[in-house]
Amino acid sequence: MKNNWIVTTLILLLTFGFTPKLIAQNTVADSFHAHHTIGILIGHAQVSQGVVANGDRQWLSLPSWSINYNYKFNKKWAIGLHNDIITESFEVEEHLGKTGNSILKRSYPIASAIMASFKPKEHFNFLFGAGGEFAHESNYFLIRVGAEYVYHLSKTMEINACIANDLKVNAYNSWTIGFGLTKRINL
Numbered sequence: 001m002k003n004n005w006i007v008t009t010l011i012l013l014l015t016f017g018f019t020p021k022l023i024a025q026n027t028v029a030d031s032f033h034a035h036h037t038i039g040i041l042i043g044h045a046q047v048s049q050g051v052v053a054n055g056d057r058q059w060l061s062l063p064s065w066s067i068n069y070n071y072k073f074n075k076k077w078a079i080g081l082h083n084d085i086i087t088e089s090f091e092v093e094e095h096l097g098k099t100g101n102s103i104l105k106r107s108y109p110i111a112s113a114i115m116a117s118f119k120p121k122e123h124f125n126f127l128f129g130a131g132g133e134f135a136h137e138s139n140y141f142l143i144r145v146g147a148e149y150v151y152h153l154s155k156t157m158e159i160n161a162c163i164a165n166d167l168k169v170n171a172y173n174s175w176t177i178g179f180g181l182t183k184r185i186n187l
Contacts, residue, residue: 032075036185039160041066043178045086049093051103057093062086066162066178070117078117082129082144084166084176085110092172104171109135111166113144123150133168140168156184 043064050060064087070080089107113131120126127146132139146164153159160182165175 034071034073034187036187037068037070037072037078037080037182038185039066039068039070039180039182041068041160041162041178041180043162043176043180045084045174045176047090047092047172047174049095049172051091051093060090060092062088062090064176064178066176066180068115068182070115072117076119078119078125080115080117081112082115082127082131083110083112094171096168096171096173105137106133107136109133111142111144113142113166115144117148124148125150127162127164133166133171140171142169143167150182156186158182158184 043066045060045062045064047060047062050058052058065085066083067085068080068082070078072078086106086109089105092104092106094102094104111131111133113129115127115129117125117127125148127148128144130141130143133142144164144166146162148160148162151159158181159179161177161179163175163177165173167173
């Protein structure tokens with residue numbers, strides 16, 4: 001009888017002794033903390049209606065940089081400001097405007113958009129938002145959609161590959177592909 005009491009006591013101690021640690025481990029692993037991220041990507045902007053010096057249409061691949069800020073407020077959603085800077089001047093045929101097919105000159109345009117990010121799985125984000133493309137010649141309202149693959153190097157660093165489409169309302173269309181690093185900044 002005395003042995004049964006000792007065995008029962010040991011089983012209870014072991015059960016209740018390890019349970020809080022197991023619960024704590026699950027809680028820590030499953031917990032989410034809001035945080036900021038800042039990313040720098042290098043890429044190329046693709047413009048299918050580019051115009052070259054002799055006036056012919058040509059597909060343009062223009063070097064670009066992206067600087068992206070995000071605030072991740074839960075596991076699946078973030079909001080941020082994404083900025084693309086094309087590091088060349090170029091000409092493009094206006095094909096979405098009301099005036100017809102005129103030539104638009106763009107000098108080192110900067111495209112900034114307020115973006116929402118949805119993360120359905122661990123490594124993928126879907127992006128959508130709106131903003132503007134700003135250049136010396138003129139500014140255009142834009143709508144941006146994209147997708148991003150994220151590979152975590154550590155708890156605070158990740159590698160990104162992103163593809164996004166910018167629809168410049170009443171002007172032209174372009175898409176970008178970029179690769180870069182993102183740093184997580186905990187609150």
